[in-house]
């Protein structure tokens with residue numbers, strides 16, 4: 446497949462892939478595990494393959510990268526090259542997210558999304574505490 450991405454876009458692309466696949470998700474897992482919660486990871490049987498599934502609390506958690514899922518925060522910026530490609534791709538992601546959440550809710554799941562920007566060092570502790578409470582209070 447021809448790669449017509451500029452070097453700039455490609456390196457941005459790579460850095461986003463790295464950050465969505467590892468750090469934020471791991472932070473959430475570690476925190477919740479330490480607080481005694483047990484979960485399934487990346488459950489493909491559920492719509493959208495949620496990052497964390499808590500059957501006991503009938504709750505699923507998505508850990509979303511602000512770029513890939515178009516979070517309405519200062520972190521999201523439209524790329525300035527290959528605009529059409531990115532617009533299509535990101536829009537499709539957002540539509541898919543909405544669809545998945547709708548399906549999960551109709552199956553009775555409590556759906557929580559936590560964003561990459563909510564896991565920055567300065568705010569992570571508070572947001573993780575809130576996440577924990579939102580999970581265990583869903584009974």
Ligand SMILES: [Zn+2]
Nearest residue numbers: 511516518562
């Ligand atoms: Zn964000």
